[in-house]
Amino acid sequence: MPETPAFALRGVNCAVGNGFALRDVGFELPTGYVMGLIGANGAGKTTTIRCLLGMRGIDSGEIELLGRRVPGSVSLRQDVGVVLDHTYFVGEWRLAEVERTLRPFYDRWDGARYRQLLDEFGLDPKARVKNLSRGMAMKLMIAVALSHRARLLVFDEPTSGLDPVARAELVGIIGDFLLDEGHSVLFSTHITADLDRIGDFVTLIHDGRVVDTGPKDEILDAYRVVRGGPDELTDLIGVELIGARRSPAGVEALVRTDEAGLLDGRVLVEAPTLEEIAIHIGLSSARPALRTRTRGAAA
Amino acid sequence: MNAVFRATVLHMRSVAPYRTQFLLVLALMVVLDLRSPTGLMVATAVILAPYLAVQPFQIADKADLTTLYAVLPVTRRAVLLAYYAWAVVVYLGALIVGTALSYVAARVEGDAFGGGQLTTLLTMSWALFAVNVAVQFPLLIRFGYTRVNVLATILPIALIMLAAYKLHLTIDAGQVWLPLLGVAGAAVLVISATLTAHVFRHPE
Numbered sequence: 001m002p003e004t005p006a007f008a009l010r011g012v013n014c015a016v017g018n019g020f021a022l023r024d025v026g027f028e029l030p031t032g033y034v035m036g037l038i039g040a041n042g043a044g045k046t047t048t049i050r051c052l053l054g055m056r057g058i059d060s061g062e063i064e065l066l067g068r069r070v071p072g073s074v075s076l077r078q079d080v081g082v083v084l085d086h087t088y089f090v091g092e093w094r095l096a097e098v099e100r101t102l103r104p105f106y107d108r109w110d111g112a113r114y115r116q117l118l119d120e121f122g123l124d125p126k127a128r129v130k131n132l133s134r135g136m137a138m139k140l141m142i143a144v145a146l147s148h149r150a151r152l153l154v155f156d157e158p159t160s161g162l163d164p165v166a167r168a169e170l171v172g173i174i175g176d177f178l179l180d181e182g183h184s185v186l187f188s189t190h191i192t193a194d195l196d197r198i199g200d201f202v203t204l205i206h207d208g209r210v211v212d213t214g215p216k217d218e219i220l221d222a223y224r225v226v227r228g229g230p231d232e233l234t235d236l237i238g239v240e241l242i243g244a245r246r247s248p249a250g251v252e253a254l255v256r257t258d259e260a261g262l263l264d265g266r267v268l269v270e271a272p273t274l275e276e277i278a279i280h281i282g283l284s285s286a287r288p289a290l291r292t293r294t295r296g297a298a299a
Numbered sequence: 300m301n302a303v304f305r306a307t308v309l310h311m312r313s314v315a316p317y318r319t320q321f322l323l324v325l326a327l328m329v330v331l332d333l334r335s336p337t338g339l340m341v342a343t344a345v346i347l348a349p350y351l352a353v354q355p356f357q358i359a360d361k362a363d364l365t366t367l368y369a370v371l372p373v374t375r376r377a378v379l380l381a382y383y384a385w386a387v388v389v390y391l392g393a394l395i396v397g398t399a400l401s402y403v404a405a406r407v408e409g410d411a412f413g414g415g416q417l418t419t420l421l422t423m424s425w426a427l428f429a430v431n432v433a434v435q436f437p438l439l440i441r442f443g444y445t446r447v448n449v450l451a452t453i454l455p456i457a458l459i460m461l462a463a464y465k466l467h468l469t470i471d472a473g474q475v476w477l478p479l480l481g482v483a484g485a486a487v488l489v490i491s492a493t494l495t496a497h498v499f500r501h502p503e
Contacts, residue, residue: 055369057501071501077372088366090358092316101312104305105371 004067006031006152006184007052012061014051020208022047025061027203027213032181034174036195036216037188038274039205040282045188048205049156052186053082066152078107081145085157087137091130095123095140099147106148114147135166142173153177155187159194167191171198192274202274206281216274224260225276227252228267239263243280254280302373306381307388309371310355313364321351329400336405336412337420343397344390344424349431351393352386353451356444376496379440383492386432394421422481429484431455433491440499 008028015021022044029035039045050056052063054071063070066079089098095118103109118125121139123132132140138158145153153174159167171194177183189195195202195216203213212219226233226241233241233251239262244253254277260269272280314321328342359365368378398417405412434455438447 053369055366074372074374077370080370082366082370084366086363088363088370090313090316090362090364093312097312101309102371104308105373 004031005029005064006033006066007186008062008064009048009052010062010064012048012051012058012063014047014056014058014061016047020044020047022051022058022208025051025205025208025210027210029184029186029201031184032178033200034178034185034187034195034198035201035203036192036199036274037186037203037205038190038192038195038278039188040190040278043205043282044208045205046156047208049154049186049188053077053080053154078148079151081142081148081150081153083138083141083145083153083155083158085134085138085160087129087132087141089129089140091128093129094126095129096125098129098140098144102144102148108149110147110149114143117143117146135162135169138162138166138170139173142170146177151182151184153183153185155185155189157188157190159189159191167194170194174198190278192278195274199274204278204281206284211281219277220271220274222257223254223272223277224257225252225270225272225280226255226260226263226267227270228263232267243283245280245283302377303380303384306368306373306377307384309373309378310381310385311388313358313362314351314354317354317358321347321354324350325396334404334408336401336408336410337416339404340397340401340417340420341424343393343400344420345427347397348386348390348393348428349435351389352428352432353435353439353444353448355382355385356439357448360444376500379496379499380492382436382440383432383488383495386428386436387488390425390428394424419477422477422484426480426484427459429488430459433487434458436491437495437499440495 005028010026010028012022012025014025020042025044025048027035037045037048047056051058052065052070054063054065054076057071065072065076068076070076089101093101099111099114103111115125118140121136121143123136123140123143127136129137129140142153159170162170174185174187175198178185185198187195187199199216201214202216202219204211204219212222223242227250229250230246230248233244233253239255239259241251241253241255244251254272255263263269325343325347328347329339331342355364359368368375398421402412404410435451438451438454441447
């Protein structure tokens with residue numbers, strides 16, 4: 001595994017306004033892997049990405065992208081492709097015009113590859129950007145990113161609003177992109193099912209803070225979902241219940257695996273999905289203690 | 300290729316799809332001012348050119364081009380300076396078209412057009428355009444077209460009218476100040492561009 005991380009954020013603080021801020025955000029992705037950035041709407045995913053890309057200034061901390069400090073030279077953007085949940089091209093542009101417009105800015109722009117990707121993705125070069133469906137617009141942005149030979153793809157909520165077929169196609173495209181071991185992907189989403197298939201690392205963000213970060217399998221192993229009757233799962237049992245959901249039928253909550261042993265026999269304890277972890281952390285009013293895992297177990 | 304030049308071309312390409320509506324505005328001006336070569340000249344330089352100059356801001360707001368500028372390997376400074384470069388290009392284009400149309404209109408109407416009158420019009424329209432852009436652009440860059448469009452349009456007009464009133468300026472009086480007006484227009488534009496590129500060089 002190469003030593004230089006694809007990116008790293010260390011102790012990043014960034015006040016956004018309306019009282020929201022990123023607080024002491026820190027996580028990193030080794031080169032060659034996919035990281036899922038998970039959090040509810042408003043958790044700070046987009047702000048984190050904007051800071052990472054140098055689109056927003058930070059108050060303190062340190063950001064490293066592809067081995068270089070951010071903010072730094074704009075030449076760094078030659079190596080980064082950004083895919084959002086909406087296009088940032090003029091709606092009236094035809095897809096061929098998108099290429100003519102962007103090509104002068106990229107040193108390694110490959111026009112033949114762009115046209116080939118449009119063909120592969122079923123995009124008509126004569127189509128206008130405004131007439132593309134969400135799935136097609138996402139493919140256009142991916143085609144642009146791959147045509148300038150980006151080494152890091154950053155996706156911000158790319159699958160929200162996509163149908164399952166388009167989401168499956170995206171997973172396939174990312175898989176192909178990762179065939180080159182120098183390529184990495186940051187994937188921000190609140191649809192965690194996508195990460196079940198492609199995520200190597202996961203960072204959970206809640207209320208502007210990183211709650212947990214590390215290899216996906218370790219994060220899945222670190223929590224358990226517990227279900228029991230209202231009397232069986234109370235705040236008095238000596239185990240921290242993260243994001244407890246109470247109903248007349250019972251209580252469901254997340255607990256740390258090392259504490260789950262205290263509950264054995266009394267309640268139902270199960271391995272969680274990423275979605276369950278994200279939901280319960282999103283529900284928790286108090287921030288769970290930060291856990292940062294080493295990357296050793298990822299590979 | 301120079302970064303400012305590339306960014307200027309990018310602004311031009313963002314505006315290009317809407318060329319039909321700009322031509323319609325020009326056509327409307329021609330129809331309204333056909334009988335007045337002077338009016339046609341002033342209309343293209345003082346109304347059409349500023350209208351076109353702010354279009355990259357409007358389209359940037361509409362299509363989230365601010366994100367594109369932040370993603371492309373081009374400095375924010377180059378993008379900001381390119382707004383001004385685009386404005387100058389638009390002004391020169393409007394001037395050429397306006398002058399040509401005015402000349403044709405003058406021929407049709409049998410009016411005299413050119414010489415001192417033309418020089419006065421060109422210089423004053425340049426000064427007005429420069430002040431307009433110099434005041435508008437920093438506001439549009441800081442707050443975006445949607446939020447300050449009206450204020451950014453009214454403010455320079457108010458400043459120009461106030462200056463004309465306080466200094467008792469008339470077109471005749473302006474002839475005395477003509478060379479100074481031309482230089483002052485360029486200076487105001489350069490100062491505005493330099494300050495804007497410095498003050499707003501960092502994103503958000």
